[in-house]
Amino acid sequence: MPSRAKIEICNVSKVFDGSQRSRTAVFDNVNLSLSDGEFVSLVGPSGCGKSTLLLCVAGLETQSQGKIFLEGKLITKPGPELAIVFQEYALFPWRSVIRNVEYGLEVAGIPAGERAERAREKLALVGLIGFEDYWPHELSGGMRQRVAIARALVTEPKVLLLDEPFGALDALTRSSLQKELSRICQATKKTVLFVTHSISEAIYLSDRIILLSKRPASIRLEVETKLPRPRDPYDLKFVALQEKLERMLLEELPDETKAIAAA
Amino acid sequence: MVRFGEADPIILPSPSTIAVTFVAMLISGELAFHAVNSIARLAIGYSLAAVTGITLGLLVGWFRVANDFFTPLIELTRPISPIALIPLAILWFGIGLGSKVFVITMATFFPILLNTIAGVKNTDQLMIRAARSLGAGHIRLLLTVSIPSAAPFIHTGLRIALSIGFIVIIASEMVAAQNGLGWLILDSERVYRTDIVFVGIIAISCLGFVADYGMRVLGRVLFPWIHAKEQQNA
Numbered sequence: 001m002p003s004r005a006k007i008e009i010c011n012v013s014k015v016f017d018g019s020q021r022s023r024t025a026v027f028d029n030v031n032l033s034l035s036d037g038e039f040v041s042l043v044g045p046s047g048c049g050k051s052t053l054l055l056c057v058a059g060l061e062t063q064s065q066g067k068i069f070l071e072g073k074l075i076t077k078p079g080p081e082l083a084i085v086f087q088e089y090a091l092f093p094w095r096s097v098i099r100n101v102e103y104g105l106e107v108a109g110i111p112a113g114e115r116a117e118r119a120r121e122k123l124a125l126v127g128l129i130g131f132e133d134y135w136p137h138e139l140s141g142g143m144r145q146r147v148a149i150a151r152a153l154v155t156e157p158k159v160l161l162l163d164e165p166f167g168a169l170d171a172l173t174r175s176s177l178q179k180e181l182s183r184i185c186q187a188t189k190k191t192v193l194f195v196t197h198s199i200s201e202a203i204y205l206s207d208r209i210i211l212l213s214k215r216p217a218s219i220r221l222e223v224e225t226k227l228p229r230p231r232d233p234y235d236l237k238f239v240a241l242q243e244k245l246e247r248m249l250l251e252e253l254p255d256e257t258k259a260i261a262a263a
Numbered sequence: 264m265v266r267f268g269e270a271d272p273i274i275l276p277s278p279s280t281i282a283v284t285f286v287a288m289l290i291s292g293e294l295a296f297h298a299v300n301s302i303a304r305l306a307i308g309y310s311l312a313a314v315t316g317i318t319l320g321l322l323v324g325w326f327r328v329a330n331d332f333f334t335p336l337i338e339l340t341r342p343i344s345p346i347a348l349i350p351l352a353i354l355w356f357g358i359g360l361g362s363k364v365f366v367i368t369m370a371t372f373f374p375i376l377l378n379t380i381a382g383v384k385n386t387d388q389l390m391i392r393a394a395r396s397l398g399a400g401h402i403r404l405l406l407t408v409s410i411p412s413a414a415p416f417i418h419t420g421l422r423i424a425l426s427i428g429f430i431v432i433i434a435s436e437m438v439a440a441q442n443g444l445g446w447l448i449l450d451s452e453r454v455y456r457t458d459i460v461f462v463g464i465i466a467i468s469c470l471g472f473v474a475d476y477g478m479r480v481l482g483r484v485l486f487p488w489i490h491a492k493e494q495q496n497a
Binding site: 079080088090091093103104107137138151 | 396403486
């Protein structure tokens with residue numbers, strides 16, 4: 001199969017089989033490839049299946065049709081090569097911060113000393129040194145999401161998948177975490193697939209933006225952002241691109257609302 | 264001491280009489296003797312129920328085969344009243360330790376089992392996904408995600424079971440025993456020592472309260488995140 005792409009999504013469709021009558025096509029015939037080190041955002045109206053697509057890439061959901069490859073190898077199950085960060089953090093509440101980050105290394109059978117060292121390294125990357133022994137419930141939402149990012153990065157995954165990671169955060173925390181993520185991705189040169197419904201977030205972070213249509217989602221538009229980093233959300237080019245994409249996204253909305261009302 | 268009118272001490276002894284009897288029995292060691300016997304029976308039966316209930320609960324909650332096999336059996340045996348089993352227990356195990364342990368185990372087993380099953384089945388799918396994406400397999404998911412996430416449920420089951428255990432131990436000792444707080448209460452009633460009846464009631468209530476308080480403290484220490492959630496919701 002294709003050689004140079006880090007992630008290759010080929011003709012992937014997903015249908016949820018409820019009963020005979022309620023077959024819901026979530027997305028339809030999606031083709032997308034991510035090259036090494038690329039940051040790609042999936043943007044679309046809510047409920048359009050972008051999160052489901054991300055779960056398929058993570059190996060946590062199976063697509064109904066099509067294939068997804070990681071470095072030319074078919075993805076059949078989840079694993080530490082494909083790290084995922086969820087909107088709801090999904091930290092283990094019974095583990096301290098550092099033990100949450102260590103989890104993936106524990107699974108991999110890394111000895112305790114090295115585990116702690118590597119976990120601390122990732123905590124430093126997300127700016128959480130000094131919070132090793134805190135419980136997740138003692139941290140703010142933004143800090144919890146930093147822990148989740150450190151936990152995802154600790155196994156040195158080939159691809160980082162983020163599912164609306166900043167969706168539950170307030171605007172200020174959100175923008176500071178966007179900055180952090182941008183810096184982390186530049187530093188680690190990770191390939192990233194990022195799901196969001198915020199156009200400005202997508203422009204701020206991405207090399208390329210994929211605009212999805214309403215359900216069943218298909219790729220509506222691909223845009224290379226091509227803005228210099230670090231990006232300024234008040235820059236004219238930034239604003240112009242944001243306006244253009246937001247208008248297109250809005251076109252997807254009215255029918256979407258109807259579809260939900262009808263369902 | 265304050266007295267509200269004159270009551271027949273056989274029907275209702277005065278608080279001061281009860282207090283004097285309580286202290287006397289405490290000093291003589293008689294109260295401790297009966298309490299220790301009751302607690303020992305309870306401890307053995309309860310521990311058996313905890314070990315078997317939690318083990319079976321984890322299996323049924325996590326493995327589909329175990330679930331399909333055991334669920335009908337559980338549904339069938341669960342409605343049996345443990346108190347109704349006391350005569351059978353005496354027939355099978357005599358009036359010694361065996362019958363009491365059997366009844367206690369039967370009575371405390373189901374709340375532990377059902378809470379364990381519910382706890383495992385209630386594991387947050389998001390946690391499962393997070394762990395799977397970090398490479399965890401099926402058994403590791405059970406050990407490192409489902410069991411800790413079910414632990415507060417299991418703890419609640421243990422707490423409920425313990426309070427049931429305190430009820431059932433008294434009942435079973437009333438039917439057949441030569442000592443223990445249940446025996447003490449019934450035997451004293453037979454000889455019209457109502458003050459001792461009250462001493463027995465107070466003793467078992469205090470023990471039950473202390474045990475439950477201990478369980479609550481244990482819960483707060485072991486599951487600090489649950490406590491934090493309660494505070495946030497309050």
